[in-house]
Amino acid sequence: MPIEPCAEAPSVNADERVELFRLVLLQRLFEDRVMALYRQGRVPGSVYTGRGQEAVAAGAGLALCPDDVVAPLNRELACHFARGATTADVFRNFFGKATSPTFGRDGNMHFGAPAQGVFPLVSMLGDLVPLVAGAALAFKRRGERRVAMTFLGEGAFSVGDTHEGLNLAAVWQVPAVFVIQSNRYSYSTPVARQMVNTNIAQRIYGGWSIPAERVDGTDALAVLDTVRAAVERARNGNGPQAVEALSVRMHGHAAHDDARYMPDGMREEFAERFDPVERLAARLALDGFDSHAIQGMRDAALAEVDAGLAEAEQAPAPDPATLENGVYAAPPS
Amino acid sequence: MSAEIGPTGSITYLEAISAALQDAMRDDDRVFLLGEDIGAFGGAFGVTTGLLDEFGEARVMDTPIAEEGFVGAAIGAAWMGERPVVELQFADFITCAFDPIVTVAAKTHWRSGQSIPITIRCPTGGGVRGGPFHSGSPEGWFVGTAGLKIVCPGTVEDAYGLLRAAIDDPDPVLYFEHKRLYRTLRADAPPTGHRTPIGPAAIARAGDDATVVTYGSGVSTALAAAALVDGDVEIVDLRTIWPLDEQTILTSIEKTSRVLVLQEASRSTGAAGVILSLIARRSFEHLDAPPALHAPPDTPVPFAPELEDGYMPSVESTAAALDQLLAY
Numbered sequence: 185m186p187i188e189p190c191a192e193a194p195s196v197n198a199d200e201r202v203e204l205f206r207l208v209l210l211q212r213l214f215e216d217r218v219m220a221l222y223r224q225g226r227v228p229g230s231v232y233t234g235r236g237q238e239a240v241a242a243g244a245g246l247a248l249c250p251d252d253v254v255a256p257l258n259r260e261l262a263c264h265f266a267r268g269a270t271t272a273d274v275f276r277n278f279f280g281k282a283t284s285p286t287f288g289r290d291g292n293m294h295f296g297a298p299a300q301g302v303f304p305l306v307s308m309l310g311d312l313v314p315l316v317a318g319a320a321l322a323f324k325r326r327g328e329r330r331v332a333m334t335f336l337g338e339g340a341f342s343v344g345d346t347h348e349g350l351n352l353a354a355v356w357q358v359p360a361v362f363v364i365q366s367n368r369y370s371y372s373t374p375v376a377r378q379m380v381n382t383n384i385a386q387r388i389y390g391g392w393s394i395p396a397e398r399v400d401g402t403d404a405l406a407v408l409d410t411v412r413a414a415v416e417r418a419r420n421g422n423g424p425q426a427v428e429a430l431s432v433r434m435h436g437h438a439a440h441d442d443a444r445y446m447p448d449g450m451r452e453e454f455a456e457r458f459d460p461v462e463r464l465a466a467r468l469a470l471d472g473f474d475s476h477a478i479q480g481m482r483d484a485a486l487a488e489v490d491a492g493l494a495e496a497e498q499a500p501a502p503d504p505a506t507l508e509n510g511v512y513a514a515p516p517s
Numbered sequence: 518m519s520a521e522i523g524p525t526g527s528i529t530y531l532e533a534i535s536a537a538l539q540d541a542m543r544d545d546d547r548v549f550l551l552g553e554d555i556g557a558f559g560g561a562f563g564v565t566t567g568l569l570d571e572f573g574e575a576r577v578m579d580t581p582i583a584e585e586g587f588v589g590a591a592i593g594a595a596w597m598g599e600r601p602v603v604e605l606q607f608a609d610f611i612t613c614a615f616d617p618i619v620t621v622a623a624k625t626h627w628r629s630g631q632s633i634p635i636t637i638r639c640p641t642g643g644g645v646r647g648g649p650f651h652s653g654s655p656e657g658w659f660v661g662t663a664g665l666k667i668v669c670p671g672t673v674e675d676a677y678g679l680l681r682a683a684i685d686d687p688d689p690v691l692y693f694e695h696k697r698l699y700r701t702l703r704a705d706a707p708p709t710g711h712r713t714p715i716g717p718a719a720i721a722r723a724g725d726d727a728t729v730v731t732y733g734s735g736v737s738t739a740l741a742a743a744a745l746v747d748g749d750v751e752i753v754d755l756r757t758i759w760p761l762d763e764q765t766i767l768t769s770i771e772k773t774s775r776v777l778v779l780q781e782a783s784r785s786t787g788a789a790g791v792i793l794s795l796i797a798r799r800s801f802e803h804l805d806a807p808p809a810l811h812a813p814p815d816t817p818v819p820f821a822p823e824l825e826d827g828y829m830p831s832v833e834s835t836a837a838a839l840d841q842l843l844a845y
């Protein structure tokens with residue numbers, strides 16, 4: 185099957201398409217590189233990628249305005265780039281450098297950027313749902329036209345915090361946006377063994393009365409179009425909103441997982457037709473970008489990854505003597 | 518309500534807490550309250566009575582019954598620079614909010630530099646016939662958790678001053694207010710705006726013969742017991758139980774050479790383990806007697822009066838423990 189170009193979406197202008205392409209490329213190329221480094225034993229801990237889901241991260245990230253805030257998870261590297269993280273920042277976090285966003289105290293995708301309104305990832309699934317409901321509550325209290333967003337996998341829909349957080353957001357009618365990454369699995373467990381009704385958008389609307397739409401999560405234009413509309417509805421006082429983005433996790437759960445539990449050929453067949461990076465490249469070709477121009481964008485993204493890696497490798501390791509600094513914002517006297 | 522009580526009037530521990538909330542809300546628009554039944558109803562113990570009328574629904578928010586959810590939401594609001602004060606209906610329900618407290622609130626500053634200024638009020642303790650689910654002293658589960666501050670006022674002045682300090686503080690603070698003290702402890706109202714610093718312990722009573730290290734409800738129990746024994750007892754009121762004011766404990770023991778740790782939490786939880794470990798490591802050379810512990814047995818708090826009265830450290834049982842220590 186040939187690749188399916190992203191569908192035409194008039195709301196997404198040419199500059200945004202180019203920026204989306206930069207973002208999905210950065211995530212793809214960064215993750216390919218960090219996975220290779222991991223296999224060489226150069227990355228401590230583990231590596232989580234969002235291969236197959238880059239369009240969701242990029243589209244949702246770009247749907248936010250600079251004053252909005254977001255709490256991404258493991259699969260949303262492009263969202264960090266959309267918020268201004270550099271490839272060097274992220275490499276430093278994977279390497280555990282002193283100058284990483286977490287000062288070497290946390291690794292891989294566990295980081296944020298308080299100054300850019302990005303909450304540092306908390307592993308415990310569901311924790312970020314009440315958190316963004318509360319951030320959105322702050323905006324509502326102050327009459328600020330800002331939005332708080334988080335991402336959730338299917339796994340979070342069996343966790344109690346998710347119910348509590350969605351319910352609070354709905355009862356309070358706060359400007360929170362929930363983007364659901366429906367990639368068919370939670371680690372090794374297929375979604376049908378986690379819930380009876382696997383239409384999460386339907387559950388969100390039926391259960392919590394939060395408007396929820398499904399979107400093709402491999403089509404970056406569709407994601408930006410749909411999530412941006414949800415963000416603007418939230419911003420305009422229509423309460424919390426949700427978007428369920430459908431895709432397939434093209435890697436195992438993490439670097440150590442070869443995903444042999446997924447049916448043979450599933451990922452390959454999916455990639456052939458729905459690889460989100462290539463779908464967007466095909467769209468740009470239809471838009472009139474010639475192959476030379478598109479290759480130039482790929483080269484530029486690769487150069488950004490190379491430069492970030494070179495920079496991060498030079499960064500100093502953390503000093504164990506500083507470990508107890510910063511436990512408190514105000515250490516007790 | 519506290520507004521009607523002048524600075525020199527006599528107020529209860531509960532009224533001191535109410536006054537601290539009211540004054541903090543008057544001083545700072547970022548302060549808002551959330552919890553179950555705290556609005557028109559005034560909270561299970563009446564601590565927030567009248568606050569809805571003065572500050573309105575946007576600042577005194579009745580929440581659904583969702584401790585994990587509204588503590589998580591308070592953290593999110595704090596992330597955005599608000600100063601939320603959460604009321605748990607009973608400290609026992611903190612189990613439901615354990616995850617956002619220890620996973621999110623406690624670790625965030627250390628790993629990102631983002632401060633999380635939340636205060637969580639926990640009506641704690643027994644002696645009120647509350648049984649196993651409404652009488653616990655769960656502070657010990659949090660002692661030792663980096664990033665949290667835990668305060669346990671044992672006086673009217675500190676009930677006010679520690680709450681004001683907690684609300685000012687840029688870190689997450691668990692504030693354990695003792696239910697039995699709510700209406701039994703009375704003192705002159707502290708001056709409006711008074712702050713009890715978070716961290717330093719206080720010497721509630723100076724003495725040379727033995728040290729009692731205690732907090733919360735233990736302070737008034739120890740003061741009454743000290744009056745009964747033949748010996749000059751010094752009482753260290755920790756006020757903040759985490760992080761611990763190690764120096765005040767060590768200095769007192771250097772002087773007295775005998776120490777009793779008194780707490781209402783069952784003996785293997787609470788703050789006692791951490792305090793006794795400190796004493797074993799740092800006071801060994803100064804001790805004339807083995808460090809003593811007076812605390813309830815390792816069971817939940819029982820309901821029947823015959824059981825609960827025996828379970829709780831009383832003035833008499835504390836005096837007996839002190840007698841033993843002094844006689845060693």
Ligand SMILES: Cc1ncc(C[n+]2csc(CCOP(=O)(O)OP(=O)(O)O)c2C)c(N)n1
Binds near residue numbers: 370371433
């Ligand atoms: C509460 C909790 N339990 C277990 C884990 C370990 N864990 C991390 S990711 C994951 C699977 C998540 O699946 P899903 O939500 O579908 O997201 P995906 O990995 O597919 O993006 C698990 C079990 C966790 N992070 N949090």
Ligand SMILES: [Mg+2]
Binds near residue numbers: 365366367370371
């Ligand atoms: Mg999944």
